[in-house]
Amino acid sequence: MRAIVLALLLLGATTVMAQESTFRVAPHAGFRVGGGFEDDTTGASRDLEEAASFALALELRHGPETWWQLWYSRQGSEIIDPAGRLDVDVEYLHVGGTAPINSEGRVQSYVSGGLGATRFSPGASGFDDETRFSFSLGLGLAVPLSPRVALRLEARGYLTVMESDTAVFCRSDFGDGFCSIYAKGSSLFQVELLAGIAFDL
Numbered sequence: 001m002r003a004i005v006l007a008l009l010l011l012g013a014t015t016v017m018a019q020e021s022t023f024r025v026a027p028h029a030g031f032r033v034g035g036g037f038e039d040d041t042t043g044a045s046r047d048l049e050e051a052a053s054f055a056l057a058l059e060l061r062h063g064p065e066t067w068w069q070l071w072y073s074r075q076g077s078e079i080i081d082p083a084g085r086l087d088v089d090v091e092y093l094h095v096g097g098t099a100p101i102n103s104e105g106r107v108q109s110y111v112s113g114g115l116g117a118t119r120f121s122p123g124a125s126g127f128d129d130e131t132r133f134s135f136s137l138g139l140g141l142a143v144p145l146s147p148r149v150a151l152r153l154e155a156r157g158y159l160t161v162m163e164s165d166t167a168v169f170c171r172s173d174f175g176d177g178f179c180s181i182y183a184k185g186s187s188l189f190q191v192e193l194l195a196g197i198a199f200d201l
Contacts, residue, residue: 021200024059024067026152028196032075035090037168038184039081046181048088051077053192065100071114071136073156073192079181086169086181087123090190092116092158094136101139112138118160118188122169130168132188134160148200160188 035048055073062068071094079086096114103110118134138156145151162168162183169181 020061021148022061023201024057024061024198025201026057026059026196026198028055028057028073028152028154028194029053030055030192030194032073032077032090032190032192034190035077035188036184037079037181037188039181044081045184046079046081048077048079048090048190051075053194055192055194055196057196057198059098059198062097065103067098068095069097069112069114070095071112071116075190075192086127088169089119089121089123091119091121092134092136093119094134096136098140106143108142108144110140110142112136112140112154112156118158120168128170132160132162134158142198150198152194152196152198154194154196156192156194158190158192160190162186162188 030053031050032053033050037046037048038044039046053073053075055071058070059067071092073092075090077088077090079088094114094116096112098110098112101109101111113136115135116133118132120130120132122129136156136158138154140152140154143151162185164183164186166183167181168183
């Protein structure tokens with residue numbers, strides 16, 4: 001009798017483990033604002049324009065309700081100055097995780113965060129890409145649509161560490177080099193609002 005009970009318990013535990021996913025993928029779409037530089041010629045502020053963004057989260061289960069996370073987000077923005085427009089892609093690649101704030105009820109809340117890098121990629125020919133250290137922190141809501149699919153709404157802030165008065169957009173076809181835009185202050189801050197779908201695999 002004990003052997004039968006033990007076998008049933010083991011079978012139940014194996015079934016629960018089989019039903020519990022270990023990997024999650026979550027594509028997002030959103031809108032990002034913020035971020036400014038300084039024109040080296042005039043001293044005027046040159047801000048990144050508000051623009052749509054795309055993000056992808058790859059998550060690996062760490063505990064019953066916590067997940068490791070690889071986060072990638074990209075925004076195609078531009079900087080406007082009197083000479084015209086400079087297209088700039090702003091990308092974040094962060095390693096971090098998510099943890100629940102409230103995991104009960106129809107609408108669940110969580111916190112997310114990560115450390116990694118920011119890359120600025122000017123669209124104009126000849127300008128160099130720039131990469132800087134950054135970190136992010138987010139708050140989100142998850143609405144389960146099925147046992148393995150959930151709607152996500154998230155607000156995430158990004159802080160990129162910059163060295164004050166450091167050139168960020170330079171080109172090398174002007175002899176010794178030419179830099180027209182410099183970092184304004186010691187950091188660059190952006191905020192992103194996102195909506196996505198999380199799939200447990």
